[in-house]
Amino acid sequence: MLIRRLAAEERLTTSFPLQAYAFEASPLTRERVEAFHRYLPYNKGNRTLVVEEDGETCAAASAVPMRQNLRGAVLPMAGVAGVATHPLARRKGHVRALLHQLLDEMRDGGHPLTALYPFRASFYEKFGYVGLPRARTVRFSPADLGPLLRAELPGTVTWERIGAGYDRFRSFTERCLRERHGFAIFPDFRDVGLRDRDDRWLLTATIDGSTVGALTYRIDDHGGELVGDDLLATDPYARALLLQFLARHVDQVERISLQVPADELPELWLTDLAVHVEARVARPGSSAPMARLLTVDALAGLPAGPGRVRVELVGDRWLAGTHLLDGATGHLELTSGGPAPTATLTAAGLSALAYGVLDPAEVDVRGLGDVGPDAAVELRRLFPRAHPHLFADF
Ligand SMILES: CC(C)(COP(=O)(O)OP(=O)(O)OC[C@H]1O[C@@H](n2cnc3c(N)ncnc32)[C@H](O)[C@@H]1OP(=O)(O)O)[C@@H](O)C(=O)NCCC(=O)NCCS
Structure with a gap:
């Protein structure tokens, strides 16, 4: 499987037709195909990766370099869009490989957050995303x-x-x-x-x-x-x-x-x-957004209550290791030593707490981690519930 990044103009004959097949009425009219040219400038700074087999594009995914407020900090965020595989090439692991590479590259390029509008939330929960409220x-x-x-x-x-x-x-x-x-x-x-x-x-x-x-x-x-x-x-x-x-x-x-x-x-x-x-959430077509952290460093310095907990991050490509989270100064610090209750969290579990969309007990109930009562008390102080408003629709 060959994955490569598209140059701007290549989108016209590769990713745009594939995405149009997945998300629009089709077959496309000639006018719609001609309109691709007009849409090109609004995509020029995106990172678009495609999978090619025998010279044909069979899957595509893009990341839009955006910015997002996380509890008061404005951070670079990768808005994932245009994820599509040709029907003849579906269920062969193409999108899994594309998303891994796309999010690796966006994180390495300085994007600690990512968000998207899923066709099916459970598909993206496997990639560590958690649901945000729908407008x-x-x-x-x-x-x-x-x-x-x-x-x-x-x-x-x-x-x-x-x-x-x-x-x-x-x-x-x-x-x-x-x-x-x-x-x-x-x-x-x-x-x-x-x-x-x-x-x-x-x-x-x-x-x-x-x-x-x-x-x-x-x-x-x-x-x-x-x-x-x-x-x-x-x-x-x-x-x-x-x-x-x-x-x-x-x-x-x-x-x-x-x-x-x-x-x-x-x-x-x-x-x-x-x-x-x-608020209507239906599959496919009307989704609530999802988001996740791509690095724990996104948490450093965020306003926090006086909690102290050790989190062990499991089952994820981008978030791993054991981290001591301390809010004693009123801002989250990531340190290494000292006694504290421990919680095990998936990427979606930690992201749910960081965005403030789930209580630690809900993280436990939803299977996004293993959070005992002592750790839940500390996590609740560190990450009070909040209502993120995504605004951008992509
Ligand atoms: C949804 C879509 C992008 C999946 O692409 P794909 O290349 O077939 O996906 P993959 O083969 O990489 O599948 C990755 C994983 O998701 C699972 N999966 C694939 N399609 C799925 C679906 N529709 N529902 C649930 N799980 C699905 C696969 O079984 C695989 O699971 P595994 O990791 O446990 O093996 C593709 O079917 C498509 O283009 N659909 C139409 C457009 C669309 O809905 N795009 C998504 C916009 S957000």
């Missing part, structure tokens, strides 16, 4: 936002096409990256696709000269739906400014839908707001 879709009628129309709010909103306001949006997502656990953004070469497609409205909220909220959206029809992407707001005033603008669409659309992080509670936004909140 919720919120649906309501603009009529129910009526009380906000009369609210006196500080700040202003700006309304424009994303093509015009892209720089403002990008710098606000950079702020969210610094401030919000789990938040991940694309590298510039990929992110500018949003500006270039220019198929969204951009609404931003500003208070005291700084951007505090943003929403990209489109309207599908008169009397139809205002379809929002992620509602990004740094505080309740920012959110209220954005919702107040949406309230003005009462005679224009029947419904509004938005994406919100899993810890957002829209039923508390307003009195008499009839709202439907949904």
